[in-house]
Amino acid sequence: MVLSMIDLTTLEGMDTAGKVRQLCYKARHLHDAVPGLPTVAAVCVYPNFVELAKSEVKDTGIKVASVATAFPSGNSSLPIKLEDVRMAVDDGADEIDMVISRGRFHRGDLQYVFDEISAVKEACRHARLKVILETGELGTFDKVRKASDIAIAAGADFIKTSTGKIKPAATMPVTLVMLEAIRDHYVKTGQMVGMKPAGGISSAKLALHYLVMVKETLGVAWLSNHWFRFGASSLANDVLMQIVKQETGIYQSSDYFSID
Amino acid sequence: MNETTPPSAAANSWDWDPAPESADHIQLNDQYDLFIGGEFVPSAEGRTFETINPATEEPLAKITEATSLDVDHAVSAARVGYEKYWSRLSGTERGKYIFRIARMIQERSRELAVIESMDGGKPIRESRDIDLPLAAAHFFYYAGWSDKLPYAFPNRVTSPLGVAGQIIPWNFPLLMAAWKIAPALACGNTVVLKPAETTSLTAMKLAEIIQEADLPPGVVNIVTGHGQVGAELVNHAGVDKIAFTGSTKVGKEIQHAIAGSAKRSTLELGGKAANIVFADASIDQAVEGIVNGIYFNQGHVCCAGSRLLVEESVQEEVISKLKHRMKSLQVGDPLDKNTDIGAINSQKQLATIRNYIEIGKQEGADFFAPECDLPEKGFWCRPSLFCEVAQSSQIAQEEIFGPVLAVQTFRTVAEVIKKANNTPYGLSAGVWTDKGSKIFNLTSQMRAGVVWANTYNKFDPTSPFGGYKESGFGREGGLHGLAAYRNLD
Numbered sequence: 001m002v003l004s005m006i007d008l009t010t011l012e013g014m015d016t017a018g019k020v021r022q023l024c025y026k027a028r029h030l031h032d033a034v035p036g037l038p039t040v041a042a043v044c045v046y047p048n049f050v051e052l053a054k055s056e057v058k059d060t061g062i063k064v065a066s067v068a069t070a071f072p073s074g075n076s077s078l079p080i081k082l083e084d085v086r087m088a089v090d091d092g093a094d095e096i097d098m099v100i101s102r103g104r105f106h107r108g109d110l111q112y113v114f115d116e117i118s119a120v121k122e123a124c125r126h127a128r129l130k131v132i133l134e135t136g137e138l139g140t141f142d143k144v145r146k147a148s149d150i151a152i153a154a155g156a157d158f159i160k161t162s163t164g165k166i167k168p169a170a171t172m173p174v175t176l177v178m179l180e181a182i183r184d185h186y187v188k189t190g191q192m193v194g195m196k197p198a199g200g201i202s203s204a205k206l207a208l209h210y211l212v213m214v215k216e217t218l219g220v221a222w223l224s225n226h227w228f229r230f231g232a233s234s235l236a237n238d239v240l241m242q243i244v245k246q247e248t249g250i251y252q253s254s255d256y257f258s259i260d
Numbered sequence: 261m262n263e264t265t266p267p268s269a270a271a272n273s274w275d276w277d278p279a280p281e282s283a284d285h286i287q288l289n290d291q292y293d294l295f296i297g298g299e300f301v302p303s304a305e306g307r308t309f310e311t312i313n314p315a316t317e318e319p320l321a322k323i324t325e326a327t328s329l330d331v332d333h334a335v336s337a338a339r340v341g342y343e344k345y346w347s348r349l350s351g352t353e354r355g356k357y358i359f360r361i362a363r364m365i366q367e368r369s370r371e372l373a374v375i376e377s378m379d380g381g382k383p384i385r386e387s388r389d390i391d392l393p394l395a396a397a398h399f400f401y402y403a404g405w406s407d408k409l410p411y412a413f414p415n416r417v418t419s420p421l422g423v424a425g426q427i428i429p430w431n432f433p434l435l436m437a438a439w440k441i442a443p444a445l446a447c448g449n450t451v452v453l454k455p456a457e458t459t460s461l462t463a464m465k466l467a468e469i470i471q472e473a474d475l476p477p478g479v480v481n482i483v484t485g486h487g488q489v490g491a492e493l494v495n496h497a498g499v500d501k502i503a504f505t506g507s508t509k510v511g512k513e514i515q516h517a518i519a520g521s522a523k524r525s526t527l528e529l530g531g532k533a534a535n536i537v538f539a540d541a542s543i544d545q546a547v548e549g550i551v552n553g554i555y556f557n558q559g560h561v562c563c564a565g566s567r568l569l570v571e572e573s574v575q576e577e578v579i580s581k582l583k584h585r586m587k588s589l590q591v592g593d594p595l596d597k598n599t600d601i602g603a604i605n606s607q608k609q610l611a612t613i614r615n616y617i618e619i620g621k622q623e624g625a626d627f628f629a630p631e632c633d634l635p636e637k638g639f640w641c642r643p644s645l646f647c648e649v650a651q652s653s654q655i656a657q658e659e660i661f662g663p664v665l666a667v668q669t670f671r672t673v674a675e676v677i678k679k680a681n682n683t684p685y686g687l688s689a690g691v692w693t694d695k696g697s698k699i700f701n702l703t704s705q706m707r708a709g710v711v712w713a714n715t716y717n718k719f720d721p722t723s724p725f726g727g728y729k730e731s732g733f734g735r736e737g738g739l740h741g742l743a744a745y746r747n748l749d
Contacts, residue, residue: 180544187580215274216588223274 002207002239003030004038005225007065007196009233010045010260011072011164019260020049024056026260031240033256034247040236041225042095046071047088054092065095065130069120072134072163074099078116085123096120097130099163100147102137110150117154130158130196130229135174136166144174148181158194160231169199170231172213179217192221198231204242207235233260276590279597281384283374291322292460294330294484295467297337298477304329309486311460314381315594315603315638323460326483331492334452334481338423339498341478342450347420349476351448355406358445360473362399365438368469369396372462376434377594379461381603381639382557384595394719395438398737401721402442405742409447412739418746420448421524422500425493428463429506430456430605431560431661437463439736440503441480447745449501452481454493456506458606460484491517499523503744505562508659508685508730526734526744528562528726530659531687533708534680535565535716536670539574541692545714547581550665553690553716555589555643558604559613559663562731563688565716567656569676572669579647579667586643587630601663604639613641613662620646620655625666651679659685673701681707686728690716709735 008027010019020043027040042063045053053064066088070076085096098120104112121129131151135144151159159178162169175197182193195214201207207230214222222228237257245251291308293300308322326334346354365372369392376387405412424444428436433455444451455463463482470480483489487510494502494517501524504514508529518525535553537546553565570578594602604610621627625646634640641663649656649666656666670676680689689708691699703711709727712718719725724740726732734744 220274 001223002204002211002230003236004041005228006040006230006232006236007042007044007198008040008236009043009164009231011067015046015049017049017052020045020052021056022260024053024062026236026258027057027062028060030236031244031257034240034243037240037243041229044097044231047084047091047093050088050091050093063094064092065097066091066093067097067099067163069098071097071099071132072165074101075103078119081116082119082123085120089123089125089127093127095128095130096124097132097160099132099134100151102134105138105143105147110146113147114150114154117151117156121155128157128194129155130160130194131156132160132163132198133178134163134166135161135170136168141173141177144177145181148178149185152181152185152193156193158196158229160196160198162197162199162231164199164231167200170197170201172209175210176213176217179214183218186218192227194227194229195222196229196231201230201232202234202238204235204239207232207239276598278593280593281374281377281388281595281597283378283595286371286374286378288321288375288461292324292464292484294324294326294334295464295471295480295482296330296334296478297340297481298471298475300467301333303327309457311379311458313378313638314458314605315378315635317637317639320379321461323457323464323484325485326489326492328492331452331483331489331496334483335423335425335493335496335498337478338450338452338481339478341476341481342420342422344478345476346445346450346479347448351407351409354445354448355403357473357475357479358399358403358406358442361469361475362396362403364469364473365392365396365399365466368465369393372434372465374595375465376462377602380430380433380459381594381605382560383599383602384597385599386557390719391432391435394721395435398435398438398442398721402446402741405443406446409742409746412742413746413748416748418748421745421747422449423498424449424451424501424503424745425496425499426451426453426503427490427493427506428453428455429562430459431557431562433459434462434466436505437466440505443736443741444503444745445479447742449745450479450481452483452493452499454483454485454490457484457486494518501525501745503734504528508732511732524744526726526736527732528734528736529687529730529732530661530685531562531564531727531731532567532657532659532683532685533563533565533688533690534567534569534676534683535690536569536676536680536692536702537571537574537578538691538693538695538698539571540694540698541714542694543574543577543581546692547578547585549690549692549714549716550578550582551585551589554665555601555663556717558601558641560605560609560661561717562659563710563717563725564661565688565690566660566665567680568665568667569670569679570667571676572671575669582645583628583630586628586645589630589643591632591640591642592635601643604641604662607639609661610639610641613660613664616655616658616660616662616664617644620649620653620664620666623650623653623655625649625653625655651682657683673698677702677705681705684730687726687731688712
């Protein structure tokens with residue numbers, strides 16, 4: 001289950017077509033030594049690699065997610081951000097991971113943050129929108145909760161903790177606050193919103209803690225990659241290692257698991 | 261607001277697997293004698309009774325029923341220990357012994373935690389993470405005071421009281437022993453301790469530790485048995501002080517018994533704490549606090565937040581979230597590391613709790629308890645909730661000492677203060693609000709010994725604990741706890 005919830009990610013300045021191809025291959029072939037494994041949920045790339053990634057994962061069911069809106073800082077004008085989103089969607093992105101304008105949020109310009117998310121949502125058309133709050137820059141749980149509520153109200157399909165560029169990234173307490181926002185929204189409206197903790201979840205054991213938290217806060221309906229994702233590339237190999245250990249009774253060297 | 265969770269076919273695959281703490285390493289004697297004068301000695305009459313595991317109803321060991329002669333021996337041994345050894349030692353030397361006990365409790369904490377859960381029914385998570393670390397911390401804390409008493413009472417000449425008779429309850433057996441013994445020893449007194457009849461095992465293990473720590477004979481004596489043994493101790497002329505933790509009814513009997521004597525006393529009795537949730541509180545955090553307040557240790561907590569007072573505007577939200585949370589509580593084997601709510605301590609207590617639940621239903625309150633499987637054997641009670649409870653109903657007035665919460669609502673600050681104080685008890689209270697000024701307004705008007713703000717059931721050896729009104733008098737813990745074991749004139 002954990003494997004099928006992972007968004008494999010490469011978001012570096014030095015990304016190349018080759019790197020993206022490798023990532024997509026890993027997404028399809030997590031660990032061929034163990035037959036019958038699922039694929040990951042999605043690969044997550046910068047907008048200029050969407051077209052390539054889309055062709056690499058064609059007919060596999062793996063989604064292509066693209067970061068957009070001047071990721072990771074979000075410091076640009078709205079028209080440029082919307083163009084960024086449109087380009088990714090036109091190139092075939094199934095999902096858009098946007099960042100909120102943290103500066104505006106801290107200044108108290110909540111209406112701007114809300115309007116921006118709504119505009120991006122509209123630009124997404126059929127693509128599902130993940131809204132990255134970048135909780136490491138928000139500072140308090142109260143602010144995380146407020147940002148979650150704004151994102152949900154503005155139409156987010158997923159809310160996501162972090163870009164992975166700022167520490168701390170996802171933590172259990174921050175994730176719980178966001179899950180509670182989702183739960184309260186569901187109880188009020190009956191509408192489900194997805195959750196994606198990203199960054200810092202690198203072990204199978206920790207992933208299990210997150211899943212238990214999701215199950216206890218939101219219920220079993222959220223336990224599928226349609227409503228829950230891990231933004232954690234290094235998690236995949238630890239899960240694979242645990243699966244192999246379960247089957248063979250022995251831990252294998254990490255050298256047996258391909259790094260990407 | 262509905263408390264619905266979307267259904268799913270995958271629901272069953274998420275059951276908790278058993279994760280029991282091993283009890284293989286536990287060695288219990290078939291029978292435990294009394295601990296008098298540094299030795300384990302059989303009772304003069306040789307009567308014993310069985311202590312059982314409340315989760316399985318299986319016997320664990322035989323415990324000695326002390327007679328009045330045994331109590332007399334114990335008090336004499338404590339007197340000799342006081343005159344001959346303990347009162348002649350410097351504070352530094354006393355401290356060394358107490359530090360040693362603290363360290364040995366830490367070293368044997370896993371064993372002690374497992375025994376505590378087997379004998380008392382509390383979840384291993386609690387005995388391991390709360391009872392044991394706190395018990396050791398109390399010994400460490402008061403060991404530190406032993407040679408610093410002049411700083412605790414500056415410009416005053418103080419002296420130890422002599423022999424202290426200490427009677428402790430079954431809800432936190434080892435922790436209460438630590439609360440009692442540590443400050444008494446630090447202040448230069450010797451003690452005769454009487455544990456509760458259903459939970460004597462960890463006290464006897466503590467006796468082993470004390471023997472191994474090589475404390476001078478008679479400094480700590482432990483006599484086991486039923487209420488009668490406690491009464492013998494209270495009435496014994498050789499005892500200078502009584503420290504009791506238990507029910508208000510017995511507390512009153514003790515005060516009656518020692519009236520007119522020179523005996524000092526501190527009593528830590530029952531409670532019916534108000535846990536107050538304002539609309540501006542962080543509701544999810546408050547719900548966790550409510551659960552911790554009433555379902556911690558099966559509700560066998562004198563300071564349990566057994567009355568929930570919710571501001572009317574958030575009642576619906578709080579109750580629906582609380583019910584949702586209650587459904588995820590794991591009730592069952594105390595030795596399972598996933599268990600939140602263990603076994604009720606005794607059949608007798610279970611009957612008391614069930615009786616109150618019946619009363620609540622008859623009084624017309626709205627009852628809720630989550631569906632969950634309970635083991636066939638043993639004493640179990642689901643976490644329970646009564647909504648729409650009136651201030652005048654019995655379940656809002658009397659201490660139930662079980663996992664049963666009475667929920668009431670309020671509209672104004674003045675009203676909630678009045679309601680919270682409208683009880684013969686006054687041990688503790690909880691306040692949940694984001695507004696600091698509200699907290700201070702409330703705490704200054706609350707007639708309760710401990711008021712927690714945005715948390716509940718937090719304990720620390722440096723912090724005094726004790727009650728107002730019929731919750732008793734005297735303080736345990738902190739600097740204040742020393743005053744209960746020294747003559748201050």
